[in-house]
Amino acid sequence: MSAAFDEKIHETLTDPKLQLAIYKATGRLVEERRKSIEPDVCPDYQELRTHAHAIKRHTIEHLDHYLEEFTRQVEAHGGQVIFSKDAEEASDFVLSLAKERRAHLIVKSKSMTTEEIDLSERLEHHQLESVETDLGEYIIQLAHERPYHIVAPALHKTREQVADLLTERLGVPRETVIEKQTMIARAVLREKFLAADIGISGANFLVADSGTVVIVENEGNARLTTSAPRIHIAVAGIEKLIPRAQDLAVFLKLLGRSATGQRLTVYTSFLSGPKRGDEIDGPDEFYVVLLDNGRTKLLADRGKRQSLYCIRCGACLNHCPVYRKIGGHSFPWVYSGPIGAILIPQFLGVRHEPGLPFASSLCGACAEVCPVKIDIPRILLELRSEVKKAEAREGAGRLERLAFRIWAWVMRHPRIYEMAGMAAASLAPSESAGWVRHAPFNVGPLRAWLSQRDLPPPAAKSFRQLWRER
């Protein structure tokens, strides 16, 4: 585990206000989800998951085919598809288009993919104003932070912190009533929507058979982003494809329920190309930027490519006992929680933060709630093994490997095992709890491990002895 990871975790664990905020928010989302999938309101929930998994699997296994079909369909409706191999290519496209169209102001709706490539920062670096319009994203943009949670980006901010931010950045009188804070943001952002030259959105699904970009949201900012400006650019990872619009009958039911416990989110937009002949409003230009940025590398791994089935609902974060303690900012990238723990090592390499796949109790809650049934615990185990192999190649972890070799040898030799057990029993004082922390082997790496653990004092007679005396 890196010192930075350790430090961030420690910071989060020792901040009682933050602990309460994470606990309450994730707890509420867990409860809302649970109510929305109860058998009387969603009797076919498990079948939906099975079907969603099958569709995602099929699509990912034939991704080239669906990418080509999607491209043809977008073009048939007057839009354009741009493939980008990385963050730089994606932002270069936006920059050159903005320059050609003499654009100055860009409004953005919430998108993890644009967070992944730091699109706003890249645009602002070139003197373009890029404004996040989802309330939570707007708050964290004002605070210059990254999202704390996939669906609730400002989950860690209290109303007092929001009040300070609004006063400091917008110069408005201090306001601590949440409704009024929301209305301040609404007024500021409404002006931006009406003045913006370009709207940039993400995509929840890309529909191959119709070239449609599907966006789900509750606020209406994504609708405004994709309807008010004359240019709409959707930025999405190549894994967002689904074959048919009809498949949305499955995915939309799962996404709203898993994310916030809604049967359907307030707005679901099906966007297929620019405004047509007799339509009154909508953008004149429509672009879809399809991003690789490491996804093809991940795709090559047959065992772990299911990580790309993720529909970014955030349910695994809310249900994860580790995320609920260490929060989103402990993770070294924009993706956090169990899905982050499997995506980050695969995108950035296992040595980027070797502690990540180990930051899990492998309780399996994430796999149980995943709407597309990604086997996150199994992938975590594979990544653990990759971390250890990488360490071995670098000559690290020698002592650990030696210890495990000795352990394995002892376990295979019953006599030695029994002698070792007796030796351990003789070292232990018979009654007091916490004896392991005073035992002579409590040194070096074992010390850290034992600091949080205890063992009951050994029994006077071992099971083997009792069995023999029976």
Added chain:
Amino acid sequence: MSHETVLHKVRTALGRTAAQSVEALPPARLLVPEMDVEARIRSFCERVEALAGKTHRAHSAQDARDYASRVIAGRTAIASNATILSECGITSLPGVQAGFTDRDELRALCSSAACGITGADYALADTGTLVLLSSLHEARLISLLPPVYIAVVERNRLLTGLDELLTILPRPAEQTSSMVLITGPSRTADIEQILVRGVHGPGEIHVVVV
């Protein structure tokens, strides 16, 4: 730019060749329950109200018009070009402006009007959802910019749910550049999980079933 590069990388990763055929896709899963119109209306209204929307079952065009008039209450309103609105006489109510075909004019009025009024191409009974297809009759911004939103739905437009909608419209892209499903008023819970309505879209929504 990287079109062929990315596609090539995808194929290599999957061990596929260009134009290689595709295995059979699992069939679409669309379940349309039996449900009479009366049950659809009841379920629809119940769901809209559960989301803090208001509903009104109009027994005549005049009744629909009166309800709309009460909601507008003398404020400014912009109506779409949906035929149902002129049939009910809503477009001729005082304060209501309609008949826009120019984007800039429409936008200017939408950003100042108190109420937006549209028809609905369909409505979904099991979720309380309005379905609007962008066209000459329905602009995108009317249901979005004004703080109060009124939708008028014909009762024979009520579908059981999303599955039935996608059975009727397997490819919405063939009809329109924009289909939107609207389920309740605009809302957020981004600050301390406190629910606030009307953050960007309308915070007040009225559905009249005719």
